Structures are given as structure tokens and as C-alpha cells.
Amino acid sequence: MDAIAIFAVVLDSAIRLSVPLLCAAMAGLWSERAGVVDIGLEGKMLVAAFAAAVIAAQSGSAWAGLGAGILASVMLSLVHGFAAITWRGNQIVSGVAINMLAAGLTVILGNAWFGQGGRTPTLEGAARFGEITLPFAQTLREQVPGFGLIYDEVISGQSAPAYLALLAVVLTALVLKRTRFGLRLRAVGENPAAVDTAGISVAGLRYSAVIICGVLCGLGGTYLAVSQSAGFLPHMTAGKGFIALAAVIFANWRPWPALWACLLFGGLDAVAIRLQGVALPGIGQVPVQAIQALPYLMTVILLAGFIGRSTPPKAAGLPYVKER
């Protein structure tokens, strides 16, 4: 394979690995910009993956699976909202609880229903999201050297949830920056008292943010189980929710940089898979674990202010108490 073909293959797998990160990062971004810290992204994705796999297997429709995944994830979001917004509980504690609930429930229910150690039945045909070939993929590949190959391998041939995830980034950026709802939502994460004074419901805005967060986690989880894999495996999110959280921090809570951070982290993962057992000239064999550790390490270094400065929303994590 020549260099450009290798590049196309690695880029393709980077994008595939970034899609769940991207969904969860956008989810976290919505929630945190509204002032609700969410470390339960992982749990919501896991529950969504499970619900999506179960319903897709039963109904034979991947889209029904997506619906179920989103529904399950939104339910957990509402639990988080109920604790964090209505009862002004500790948002970190609630997030930990949601992660544990999700990790336990999915295995128990999966085991009780299907008896395969927590796996769900293998999805086939329409029960799984297939690859969508964009127009002219073949023609461009044959006629335009370089770009044509990238277009066919990377841009075309992804599944519907992957394109939806990209759409989610565009929408998130647009809505947060350009609409009244987005402005109010950002305001509620910076200074809820001001929003309250203006006569707008703080709880209402925060609940809508938390629900959007649930929908996006649902999309990410569904992608994992119904598109990337052909069914649910116990603990299949494997820390992706936390890497997404890292991406949000890395991107300073902004949508477009979050896209690049997710692509970077997904790319690192793809490179780690590619470099497994390969000796690089001059460096020798790079331990895969070193590459896998990079997203976490980079986030810690960034948070410590050694590169750049992270400025989270001012009211993130703080319950809003109306003055009487």
C-alpha cells in the first residue's frame, strides 16, 4: 500500500473511533454549558447501546434501535436532572451513581433476557446500520488521484449515525452561538441568577440541556452497538464517555474544537491499533499503552495549565438556589 492509501485507512478508522466520542462530547458540552456537570456520559452511552441492541434485535430495525437507545439515555438524563436540578444534589455523585447503575443493569438484564453472559443477539441486515455510499464515490476514486481515494474511503461509506453525529456538531455550534435559546442556555451556565432575573426559568433551560445531552449520548451508544459492532457487549463503552469528557475540557467547552479533539483522540486510538507490534525506524517499538494513555495525560497537563488555560462555564456544578 502506498502512503496515501495507508493514510486513508487510518483516517477512516480514526473517524469510526471518533463518532461515539463526538456524540458524547457534544452531549457533555450541552449539559456543562448549561451548568450541569455530567460525568455520567459513559453510563448513558452504555444504557443506550444496550437498549438499541435489544430493540434492534427484536424489531429487526436499526432505526427502532436508535429510538430505543435515545429513549433509554434520556431517561437516565432525567434522573440526573431530577437529582441535580430539582433536588440540587451533588452532580458528581449523581454521575457516579448513573455510571454504576448502567454498568450493573445492562449486564443483569442482558444476562437474564438472553443468557449469553450479558451479550445481546448478533444483529444482521436491516437491524444494523449499513454503510452509506455517497454519490460519485466510485467515479472520484477512479478519476481523481489522492482526494478521490480519501473521498471514497473516509468521507463516503460511513453509517447513518456517523453522519448524524457530524450534523450534531454543526447544529450544536449554530444553536449555541446563533440562537436565542443558545444564548440563554450559555447564560444559565455562567450566571443563572441573571437569567432568573430576566424571568426565564433556570430549571427549564437546564432540563432542556440535560435532555439534549441524553439524546446525543443515545446516538453515541447506538452507534457503538448497532453500527460499529453487531450487538451489545458488557462494558462496551470502555471509558469512551470519559475520553469525551476529556475532549470537552480540551476544547474549552466549544463545539468545533471539541470535534478536532475527538478526531485527535480517535486518531490516537487508530494509530495505536495500527502500530501494535510494529517497530518504527529510529524509535523502535512504541508501547500501545503509551499512545492509549495520551488523551488522559494531555487532559491532565492541560487542566494543570501547563499548556493553554481551561475556562469552564462559571456556574458548572453549582445548583441554583433562588433567592427569597
Added chain:
Amino acid sequence: MSAAPIELPRWADTALVPLVSVAAALAVSGLVVIGIGESPLEATALLLRGALGSAEGIGFTLYYTTNFIFTGLAVAVAFHAGLFNIGGEGQATIAGIFAALACLWLAPLPGLLLVPLAILAAAAGGALYGFIPGWLQATRGSHVVITTIMFNFLAATLTVYLLVEVIGKPGSMQPETPEFAAHAVLTPMHKLLAPLGITLPSTPLNSAFLLALAALVAVWALIFRSRLGYAIRTVGANPRAAAYAGISPARITMVAMAISGALAGGLAVNEVMGVQHRLLLDFTAGYGFVGIAVALMGRGHPVGVALAALLFGVLYQGGAELSFDKPSITRDMVVVIGGVIILFAGALDGLFRRAVAALLRPGRAA
């Protein structure tokens, strides 16, 4: 934790509210059992018999309890300083690496010297790995919650690397170290008590349990009877007031995180030195996260932590026995119960306080 504006008598606050939330959590878990088509009453009976019905069961229960005492205390000490240490898993992992290295490298030493040194190494490893996030928060302003989450993953990848590439057992496909020498491990309880004429069945329960009991007393004395504990609680209650009183919140943050990490290291002492006798991947097995439930349920007090740890010990051992009889109810049920307890006793504390207040003063509920 967020201060709820609801006033309750002290006994209700420290005992009744946690009891009610735990009861509610168990009820919810019962619903899950019903949901998968089993009888919760039968399951509870099997669980209790498995955990407490035999000397062997009790031995296993106390062995699990040991893990939960350590991780629960770790979270509790950080709570007192107003910090949320989610990094128990990572701190215990690093403690395991330190303990394993001590046991392997210092093997020529006699057991009487080697075992205490290895325990100290575990505590030092955990303390160091707790101290770094504390230091980063105190001096660089990075939040301890996020840092400890990232540190959990870093510790896990480091262990994989070490076990696969550096200290793994040669020729073994399993990522694990060679077994420690016989004099480098903790004494099992049934051997420890045999000279006293007490015969116990062979269980993983070992002398780390005594260490856990000592840790309970030590943490109580530290938090409620020492100058440092007073400083920790002051910083936890109000860092600004603490600073006015001449206590440095930055210093206390670092010290509290280090103590918290050292306590989490106790998990490694029990698992690595007491039971497995070698370093394995993922020996922390989620005990660090359940420790959060233990600390929340126990209201951060060592007595509460001990009771909550015992409850989870019963659930773990009973759950293991239960899954033999009822294969559909796996060990993961305990994770669910832990999650619901964290939600109810932690995040929805306000709801339960109000419910208890309404219960105590019918008619004029808050």
C-alpha cells in the same frame, strides 16, 4: 455535599436518613429482581444464608468488608476536606504495583521486615497517587474530580504496560507477576487464629482485616480527635474561614488527598498481599467506586463506614452464593445496588431529608 436547608434532629440526620435511603435503594433493587422474574424474598433469604449462614460464608463476607472499609475510609477522609476522590481505583492500583515490587525485590529480607515494608510501600504508592491530584488542585487549580478520573485510566494503562512488558511472569500468557515468596504475604486468618485454639475454615480472610479495623480507629482519631483532623474538617466546611484561622486550604487539600490515597492502598494490601499473592490486572474490580457508596451511606464517620462496608460485604458474598442458585442474578446486582445507594444517599439526599422531616413532624412538613 450541598447543605440542605432542612433542619433535622441529630439522630435522624446521622442514622434515620441513611437508613431510609438504603431501604429505598434495596426496595428499588428488589424491583429489578422482580423484573427479571425472580422472587426478591427468596433472593434475600439465599443471599443472607450465603453471607452469614456458615463460618466460611462469614469469612468471605469479612474479606470483602475489608476492601470496602479501606475504600470507604479513603472517600470519607477526602469528603471531610470537601474533596471528592473518585480515584480510589487508580490509587489502589498504584499501591498494588508498589506492594508487588516491594514483595518481589525485597524478597531476601525476613518476613518480619518485608511484610511491614511492603504494606508501607502500598500506602506510599497510594498516597503519592492521591497527592498528585491534590497538589494539582492546590497549586494549579485543576479540579480533583477530573484529574482523579484521568488518573484511574492512567494507572490502568500503566499496569497493563508493566505486566506485559516489564514485570510480567516470563513465559506466562496471563498478565501477572510471578507469585510472591511464602514469607512475603499476609497470614490467612484461619492460620493466625489456629494457635489460639480457634479453628476456622480456609477463606481469603487475612490479617489485612485487622489492619482495616486499626484504620477505622486511626481515621476516627485523626478526623475527630486531632489538630490535623480539625483543620481538615474546617477546610471542608469553609475554606475561606479556614484560611482566616491560619489553616492553609492548599496544604490540607494535598495532605487529605495523600491520606485518602494511602487508605485506598489498603485495598491492594488485602487483595495483592493477602489473597492473590501476585499482581493481577484489574484487581481493584470496582471496589474503589463502591467505596463512594460506603462513605456516603456511612455519612463519612468510621462507625458508619464500618456498618456500610459490612452491608456491602454481605451483599458481595451473598451475591456470589446467590448467583450459584439463581444464575440470572449475577454479582452485577451489587453494582446496581451500589449505584442506587449513591443516588439516594448522595445525590438525592435533599429528597430523603425532606421525606424524613415530613415523617417526624406530620402536619407541618417542610
